[in-house]
Amino acid sequence: MTPDAPARRDETHRTALVNDPKVRRIALQALLIILLSFAAYSAVKNVATNLANQRISSGFGFLSQTAGFGISQALIPWSETMTYARAYMVGLVNTMLVSAVAILLSTIFGFAVGIARLAPNFIISQLARWYVELVRNLPLLFQILFWYLAILAAMPPPRSALNILGSVFLSQRGLTLPQPVIQPGAAILGVAALAVLAAAVMIVRWSRLRRERTGFGMPRRVSLGLSALAIASLVAVFLLAGAPLQLDAPQQGRFNLSGGVTMMPEFAAFAIALTFYSAANIGEIVRAGIQGVGKGQTEAGRSLGLRAGSILRLITIPQAMRIIIPMLTSMYLNIVKNSSLGVSIGYPDLVSVGGTILNNTGQAIEVIAMWMATYLTISIATSLFMNWYNARIALVSR
Amino acid sequence: MTIAFVQGEPLSPMRPPNMDVGPLRWLRREVFSSPMQGIATAAGAYVAYLLISSFIDFAIVRAVWQGSSRAACSDVPYQVGACWPFIWAKLGQLTYGFYPADERWRVNLVFVAALILLIPLSMPRAPYKLPNAIAFFGVLPVFAYGFLYGGSIITPWLSVTSVVFTVAAVISLALHAMRLNEQANLQPLRFGAIAVAMVLGYALSGVLNSPRFAPGMEFALLSGAGAATFEALLDRRASRMKWGAYGLLAAAIALTFAAAANAPFLEEPSLRVVPTSQWGGLFVTLVVATTGIVASLPIGIVLALARRSDATVLRFAAITFIEVVRGVPLITILFFATYMLPLFLERSPDAMVRVLVGISLFAGAYMAETVRGGLQAIGSGQHEAAAALGLNYGQATGLIVLPQALRLVIPGIVNSFIGLVKETTLVSIVAIFDLLGGLRSAFADPNWTAPSTLYTGFAYAGMIYFVLCFMISTYSKRLEERLRVDHRT
Structure with missing residues (x-):
């Protein structure tokens, strides 16, 4: 029953540094960092040697050079002289x-x-x-x-x-579809469509709020009537503006298809x-x-x-x-x-x-x-x- | 008062109406339940009839079965269906690529060996799962390499044995170091002695170095383990220090095998070397898919464990790798492996090896997420119980957590194999001729350019891919059901 017994036990069985979880974790990560940096170093060194052998200069400078090759489909303007x-x-x-x-x-x-x-x-x-x-x-x-x-x-x-549904054609040249052609005056139609859409959204929201408050939804007759009104007004605007939006349907000629996209x-x-x-x-x-x-x-x-x-x-x-x-x-x-x-x-x-x-x-x-x-x-x-x-x-x- | 009649037993239930039993019921409920349904059924049946009949028409009725060039399939009075002679003529190319014809038995042999090992492995009831798995995942790859690539028959085995024993020696030394660590006296001296011995051994190996044989690692281990054994002999409690002796033995065996692997007289019983540029066809599809499957599992497990580790750097590295690989298309990984990897290394590895590395890393990153799903499903109680039993991290992970986690995600693992089989087709973009690449080059043969050969080729390759993937997916579904039943008990 000596009072210093626990202390002595601690001394003989003290946790070695190697067994301390904290030390271990740090050592492990340090090792990983060393390994990764060694791999990165040797990779960079090899890249430098290999590129020097192939006479290629690294860097993104090449991006501003002229490309000089054609691209068969370009949605943004493209020519061979671009970069x-x-x-x-x-x-x-x-x-x-x-x-x-x-x-x-x-x-x-x-x-x-x-x-x-x-x-x-x-x-x-x-x-x-x-x-x-x-x-x-x-x-x-x-x-x-x-x-x-x-x-x-x-x-x-x-x-x-091959004609599908009248105005869609499938041939060796690909798929030909009718193309919408926008003419001056289409802006009015767009504004009208937006206005009708906004009105529809507001009416639907108002009707839903009303139903939640009172329990009465919009009668079917009224909603059908409103929809018909919306369509009729859009058609009227379309005709008044002089039919500014038309479909250019492809036509089958003797040798080729014309029109469409x-x-x-x-x-x-x-x-x-x-x-x-x-x-x-x-x-x-x-x-x-x-x-x-x-x-x-x-x-x-x-x-x-x-x-x-x-x-x-x-x-x-x-x-x-x-x-x-x-x-x-x-x-x-x-x-x-x-x-x-x-x-x-x-x-x-x-x-x-x-x-x-x-x-x-x-x-x-x-x-x-x-x-x-x-x-x-x-x-x-x-x-x-x-x-x-x-x-x-x-x-x-x- | 007399009772006229008492029903002694329950009445048997009445028969349902005739319209509500058997096939009639099925017709009424599922096929013609309403006029709309009736129309849909009729339309669907018509579409199904069209598809099936036109396929039979194409593949059998109007098919050409014999011939030696495209004339057989184009100079026919009626509209030709499949042109099967095209497949007979190209069968070798579609199966083996440009593998020399008189060496193709090697490919067949490896294929049969793989099948013999795989079938019992995939049957839940077959015994000897562990030896079978070791044979399939450990022995078969060496065998396949030796036979498919060629060269000496014996040397690959010696090299692999040497590597296995080198690893064993490293583990023994590590265990010895752990035992040393438990003893208080003279620790720095003992660690230092082993380290000095290893450095000396490495330096000594320089004497023996030749371009063919550089046993630095083995020599360092040998002398390190020798020092450890010597210390153990000096120690009074030598019985506790057996790992040094084991390490010495393992390092000696590893050195012997490494030396033997480089002995000129073992070159001889050898097979003709077939460079991977001559490999192709279905055989390459299977090689790439199998390599991806075999390699993805260990890579995935290591990555998943790293992603869940407490070590910040380790976790961060794993997350970066997994997310980058999963965030980009496989084709960019393959371009990376084909064009960028050679720049990073001193010597450029073989084109096939580069693609295999790319596929393995890609599959490993996806596998890591599958395995992580399983790891997350294991409750923290399991970790705590393992810790309470005094198991260290390796024991807890290997004995408690991983077996349960992997069992949970077996169906997911098998499912990701289907994706891998389909994704192997991408190697044809980086100039490796798999089945699809072989098909494209077969189409280019002017001797066989006819419209019907195109359809025939696609029908043939399609059937192979479909059967492969469908088998795996059916197997995965059955496995899923079986495992689910197991978990209910």
């Missing part, structure tokens, strides 16, 4: 265009597929199911090549182009493939979302006397959206990332144009860094937007 930076921007715009088209179309089509998969009708749901199975189990690149090489390249020449086959094939591929995935997301809403919700809606359509619109879909939105976000990001596959068929997207720049200048590091930075920016911006939207519709828990 590499401009070429990169042309590619970026093309990437954005095909992503936007694919996102829009695949969302519409994907929701249809998802709802069709859950349809009570056996044949419809099986058709939707096998569409999803087929498309999801084939590589996207395979589908792009299929649409490009086997479908669009096998289309008839323009003089005997033609999308090059690369774009058409790529957009179609990307749309079908993404729609199958969105269909699965929608199905998962709808199935994620408890069956009790539908039954409760039915016992309240709601019709099937109202149950879907008022009860199922708003709840399903909470499950769908986060998954849809990553799907949209996937579409943007998949839009890089256009390079395989020569669609002049970011990767395709960047690849040409890379081959012309040999500036591999700079071009790849620019790609990564661009895609990361798009990814982050999309996630931020979708997170904001998700927060808006998320369940408010009290």
